[in-house]
Amino acid sequence: MAKTKTTFFCQNCGAQSPKWLGKCSSCGEWNTFVEEIVQKEESGRGTWKQATSKEKRATAPRRLKEINFEEQPRLVTHDMELDRVLGGGIVPGSLVLIGGEPGIGKSTLMLQIALMLNQTKVLYVSGEESESQIKMRAERMPLDSDNCFVLSETNTQTIFQQIEQLNPDILVIDSIQTLHSKHVESAAGSVSQVRECTAELMKFAKETGTPVFLVGHITKDGAIAGPKVLEHMVDTVLQFEGDRHLSYRILRTSKNRFGSTHELGIYEMRTEGLRPVANPSEILLTQREELLNGVAIGAMMEGNRPLLIEIQSLVSPATYGTPQRSSTGHDAKRLNMLLAVLEKRGGMRLGQQDVFLNVAGGLRVDDPALDLAVCASLISSYEDTPVPADLCFAGEVGLGGEVRAVHRIENRIAEAEKLGFKRIMVSKYAVKGLDVNKYKIKIIQVSKLEEMYQGLFA
Secondary structure, eight states: OOEEEEEEETTTTEEEEOOOOBBBBOOBBBBEEEEEEEOOOTTTOOOOOOTTTSOOOOOOOOGGGGGGGGSSSBBBOOOOOHHHTSSBBBBBTTTEEEEEEETSSSHHHHHHHHHOOOOOEEEEEESSSSSHHHHOOOOSSSSOOOOOOOEEEEHHHHHHHHHHHHOEEEEEEEEEGGGBBBOOOOTTTHHHHHHHHHHHHHHHHHHHHHOEEEEEBOOOOBBBBBOTHHHHHEEEEEEEETTTSEEEEEEEEEETTTSSSSOOOEEETTEEEEOOOOOOOHSSSSSOSOOTTTTEEEEEEHHHHEEEEEEEEEEEESSSSSSOOOESSSSSHHHHHHHHHHHHHHHOOOTTTEEEEEEETTTOOOOOOGGHHHHHHHHHHHHHHOOOTTTEEOOOOTTBBBOOSSSSSSHHHHHHHTTTOOOOEEEESTTTTGGGGOSEEEEEEEEEEHHHHHHOOO
16 A cells, blocks of 8 residues: 655645745735645546547647638637636637635626527536526526526536537636545545646646636635646636625636736626626726715726726825825725826825725726825825816826826826816826827816826926
């Protein structure tokens, strides 16, 4: 009888060590090593029986110029938001990982896509819910499909046997942490099991050209549970975000080998499922009956999509000795930098002021083009003077107080004009070579924060 071999794995990055370590040498995290049973690789390990109706991909090398890109067109799901974040549709043979908090709507989204593709044979494998529970959720959706098959199973060998008989066009796994393979003796959800099961599914996807969607849980830190190597193995990583107490959900791309990594999709959670939001700028702007201090509208870009979002700020004298600096949805370090610029270049005494910044709608933004809107919002709250409701901003602020140009200014201007804004304030360096006369919206050109202040509050 062979001796049982154990090894220690880092739960954060997947690094291996023959002994327990307090600090991981790869990622630097403390107390993340756990002991797991490993087994030597056997003949036929991780294999699966290939479906007979699909041709195996040729293993001989081919010249790059001989490969026809049109051989495998993308599969359009008719879900505008999902197609956008995937780069135009589902790529054959791709491995897509969708992560999110419990109850955010990952299973609802995948079941909705499976029912929407009524001309495509989809196998929905659930390791968390029974078939009757999945049927109960599907009854609430106004969709019906004769090609959606449900399997409640966690053993990968049994799943591959069913795949051979059914021969699906798309495979959905909910979730990857519940699967286990008999080739690894550790518990389901451990580093070894997650990596082994993902490797088997990846081999299946690449050799048959079948798209595979993996649903993954996230940890309390917001990272996908399991080792970081899981994110390296898949082709696309999608983050499903949002507050469970609000109705809007955000599908964000953090990795995509077949498209942009800065795309954003927005859904509205309803009783009958998730509804794609075609014009998110309208829901991100608060409908106000009167002007409020500390509110400014900024034009940002998420991938190829322009968005107008509302920046809210509150500046008040510090009650305690140390002023508070708090930001929700915005980088706190970026906020501190802009406060320093306003104090040094603009002469505003913000050292003894509490500053609170919020991005309306629950978004997390990192576009530098919002700097001008953030500064306008802070000045508005500090001066107790509202920003005009028909004005929005798009510009980056430098350490010298200069307003710098941002990319794709035409899309930002067109989005502001479409939503009914009369004026937009941008850097004068961003409109070089731009025909400003073709826009009905008035374009205000500034080069420094002083010019912005004089145009608004002087």
